[in-house]
Amino acid sequence: MRIYLLKDYVRVDGVTGAFIEREFQEEFERFEQDIELHAAMNQYVSFQVVFDTEGEAIASADLSFGELQGPGGALVPDVEAFAEWFHETEGCAVPDCLVPLSPERPFRVPQDDVYLPGQRVGAIWVDWFVPKGIVPGNYAGTLRVQSNDTVKTFGLRLVVHAVTVPDRSLMTADLNAYADSISPVFPHLASNPKRYEDGSFFEVEKQVVSMAREHRALYHNLGYKHSGIVIPSFAPELEGEGKNIRVKSWELFDRHFGPYLDGSAFEGSRRGAFPIEYLYLPFHVNWPAPFEKWGKKGFRTEVRRIMAEFVRHFEEKGWTETGFEIFLNHKKQYRFYPFTLDEIWYEHDEEPFEQYYDMLKGTYDTTDVRFLFRTDESNHYGNHSRNHYADFCDLWVVNAGMFTWYPESMEIMKQKGNVLWLYGGVLRGLSDSLVSQFTSPMHAFMADADGFCVWNAFGHGSSDYLKTPNADEVIMYPGVHFGLQRPLPSIRLKFLRNTMQLADAMMAVTGYDIESKYGYKRRVKDIVNKHYGFEDDGGWWKKTPDFADTPPRYWDFSRGGPVDQACSPGPAEGKSPRMMEQLRQEVLAYLGSTGAFL
C-alpha cells in the first residue's frame, strides 16, 4: 500500500490513482514524506491523505496528529476528517462528496459494495482550522497514518502568516438555489406534507444555510417557481384583495426566516452569529397580486400595499442588516408569462421590467431596511449599465464574459452605490479543473466587483448523485445514503471556502506602504496578474465587440462564434491548478510581511 499526501488543488481518480486534472499533471506534487502548508489565521487549511491500496481492501484508517511546536509554543491541530466519495462520471472516478468520518462510518476502500466496487484508491480530506491570535511563524509536528497493518508518519509544517482573515466576507459567494430543491432528496421531508408547518423543513434548510455560512458562502434560496407558485413559508399569508389586501399572518414566514435575519441560526459558527447577508423576497408578477390583474390598477394597489407591510414588519423586527431582493425570474420560453425579465433578451421586455419597478417606486426609500431591486444581465448589460437602469437597479448579477466588455461600467456601479456580482462561478463538469472555480473570486477582486454567483447549489432532481451528480447543479449533497438527515459538503465547496478565505483577506487590504510608496491592494493585484500571466489589469478585460450595440437576438451564439470569441479566453483558461497554490502563498507572504493585516 502506498500512502501519500496531496494539497487541496488537485484530485485523484478512485480507480486508476491518476490525477483527475490531467493537463499540467507533471507540476503536481505528491508528498511522500512531509508537507508544508501555508495559512493565515482564522481560516481553514486543507490537505488530502491518499491511500493507493494496490488491490488490498481497507477496513479502516486512523489519523493522529502530534502537537506542533512553533514560536507560539504548542499548537494542537483542530481538524475534521472526511472520506472522499468517488463518483463514476465523465469517464473517471472523481471524488467530490465528503462523508464525515465516525465510528459508524469508518474509512474503507472500496467505499461501498454498490457504488464503485472496483475502487482501488481512497482519500481522506482533512480540514484544519488555524485560529486567530496565535503567534505567526513556522510550526512543525507529525501526522501518523495507519491503515490495516501499514503505518506511516509524515512531517507536518504549518507556516502561519501574519494575516488574519476577517470573520465577515467582504465579497459574496452566492450559492443560488431554487426552492424547494431540498425536500425531494430527504425522504422524511418529501413524504411529509406538513414539513413547512411543523418546522421539519426549516431544520434541514437551516443546516444547508449554515453549512454555506461556514464555507464563506451564502445559500440563496429563491422561494417562487416559474409557474408563479410561492413555496409555503417563503411569503407571509395574505387575505383580501385590492385596497383590502393585507398580510393575514407573518407567523410561518417569521418562523422560517427570523433566525437567519437576526443571526441566531448561526449560533456556534466560528465566524460569529451575524444575520444572513441577502434574502430573496417573493415579489414577482404573480405575487402578491395575481397575474390576472397585470396591467390593471388593482395589481399596483396590491403590490404597493403589501410592500408597505414588509417595510413596517421588517422595521419592527430590526432586520436592517440583510439586503432584501426583489428579483423577477421570469422567462417567457417556460410558457407561464410572456416576459423574460431575467437576463432581458428582447428590448420590449424592458417595458414590463420598468413597469414593475415603477409600481414599487417610493415604497422603500425612507426606511433603514435595505431593499434592492435586482437585475440579472447579460446581453443588454452594456446598454443598461449606461442608462437609467443604473439608477433604479441596486443589485446586478452579470454574465462574467459579457461584463469584461465594459471595463468602465464598474466605476458607474460604484458611483451609484450598486452591488455587482459576476455570474459564471460554476464547474460545468465534475472533472473540470478547480482553477475555473478559483478564478471567480479572483476575477471579482480584480474587477472590484462585490461577489459572484454559483449556479446552482442544491438541485439534484432525480439524478443518482452518488454516481453521476449534475455537477453544475450541486455543491452540497444530502447525507441520506449515509444515515444522516443533513447536508454533506463537497470538495468543491471546501475549495470554494479556501479560495474565499484568500479573497476575504485580499478584499480587506487597504492602505499605503509609506516605505515603498505603493498601495497594498495594488501590490496584491500585481501578484494576481503575475500568476495569471497578465502584464497588467487589462488582462481581465476584453475589447467591446462591434456587434454589442445591435439587438442581441441577431448575435451569433454558436460555439466558437462571435459571442464566444468575444468572451474568450476566460482568465482561467490554460492555467495550471498549481498556480492557485503559488498565488495564495505569495499573497499571504506579502501581506504578512507588511505587518499591517495581523
Next chain:
Amino acid sequence: MMANYLELDLDSVARIGLMYLDGDQFEDVQLDRYGDTDYDFDRFVNVKIALTRLENLNPSLALCAALWQFHPKNPRLAIPVVAGKSLPPEGWTRTPAPEQMMLARDSGKPQTRDRGEGLVSTYYPVKNSDGEIVGVLELLQGMDHIEDL
C-alpha cells in the same frame, strides 16, 4: 333550479371557457412562430386570463389548462404556447403531437386521451373569428402536482 357551478362538468367548463377565449388573440399570441419564443404581451395576458378563469370555473374538477399550437412547417410538432397554472406533462418544449391532439385539430371535435394513473387529457379545438382551427386547448384532470421547472 339553477345549476351550482360545482356541478359543471368538464365539457360545460370547456364550452364556457372557450366562449371567453379569443381565438384571434391566441392565433397571433406568438410574434414569431419559427424562431425564438416571444409574445405579444397584451394578447398573451388576455389568453392567460381566459385560461386561469377556465381553470377556476369549477374548482372541484382541479383542472390544468394549456394551449397548444402546431409548428407552421410541421403539423405533427406541437408547442405548448400558453400554460395556465401548470405545464402539461410534456413540459415547455416542442414535442411530437399526440394522436388525439391532432385528431381534435383535424376533426374539429373534442378527443380524450387516457394517460394512465388517473391522468386524463381532453383536447378541444380552438377557432379564430374566421372559424379556422388555430390550436388546441388541453384540459388535464388528475394532475397530482404542478408541472414546473
